[in-house]
Amino acid sequence: xxxxxxxxxxxxxxxxxLKETDLSHLVIETDAxxxxxxxFRGKRNEVSYTTYIVEKxxxxxxxxxNVVGEITTENAAKMxxxxx
Numbered sequence: 691x692x693x694x695x696x697x698x699x700x701x702x703x704x705x706x707x708l709k710e711t712d713l714s715h716l717v718i719e720t721d722a723x724x725x726x727x728x729x730f731r732g733k734r735n736e737v738s739y740t741t742y743i744v745e746k747x748x749x750x751x752x753x754x755x756n757v758v759g760e761i762t763t764e765n766a767a768k769m770x771x772x773x774x
Contacts, residue, residue: 691711691715691716691717692716692717692718692719693708693716693717693718693719693743693747694718694719694720694721694725694727694743695720695721695725695726695727695728695731695735695739695742695743696725697727697743697746697747697750698727698728698742698743698746699727699728699731700728705746705750708747708750708751709750713747713751713753713758713761713762714761714765715765716747716761716762716765717762717765717766717769718740718743718744718747718762718766719740720735720736720737720739720740721735722734722735722736722737723735723736726739727739727742727743727746728742729742730742741755744758744759744762747762
């Protein structure tokens with residue numbers, strides 16, 4: 691499941707859904723130039739804002755942000771057959 695800036699929105703129900711979904715099933719995406727994460731809503735989305743998505747996922751899963759980054763990167767590599 692691709693997770694974008696919606697997860698950071700104040701009234702998003704996505705965090706409650708994610709609590710029932712294992713992190714091993716997620717990848718991070720930008721949906722640029724749309725769906726910019728808080729606190730940049732209303733501005734053009736860019737790749738550098740994915741850190742806000744990672745931070746929110748770390749909060750939801752109660753893990754460090756680097757763990758979210760490692761797992762979601764591994765998931766993307768599997769999905770796109772980029773593994774060694």
